[in-house]
Amino acid sequence: MEIRGKVHEIGAxxxxxxxxxxxxxxxxxxxxxxxxxxxxxxxxQDRVTIFDGLTPGDEVDVAFNLRGRPWTNKEGVTTYFNSLVAWRVTKAATQQAAPQNFGGEMQAPPASFSAAANDDDDLPF
Structure with a gap:
């Protein structure tokens, strides 16, 4: 499973x-x-270091496994626990729209296409 969110707090x-x-x-x-x-x-265990380099406010993608297990107390009452065990955390890629340049400034059309150059043309419609 995977979700995206913002780091709120990082424990020791x-x-x-x-x-x-x-x-x-x-x-x-x-x-x-x-x-x-x-x-x-x-x-x-060895995955505790996957949170290194993160700071509160970072947008992250967290890949995790959902785990569940029972625990029975001394009185025989069984309680169930769920854990979300992260196995990969990566900073989310932030996409910034970069201005695109499609060959510089717009150029005027050639004189042969201007209306003044074609005043004598009669259009068939």
């Missing part, structure tokens, strides 16, 4: 255990500009 890398680390990023996603959604993505 968290060393959860000796062998597990993660990092979060919050992306403002505005499919409808009146209702902005703030979506948390996480990166784990």
């Amino acid at each position: 890398t968290q060393q959860v255990t000796e062998s597990f680390k993660k990092r979060d990023i919050i992306v403002a996603y505005a499919e409808n500009p009146q209702f902005v959604e703030y979506i948390r993505f996480e990166a784990t």
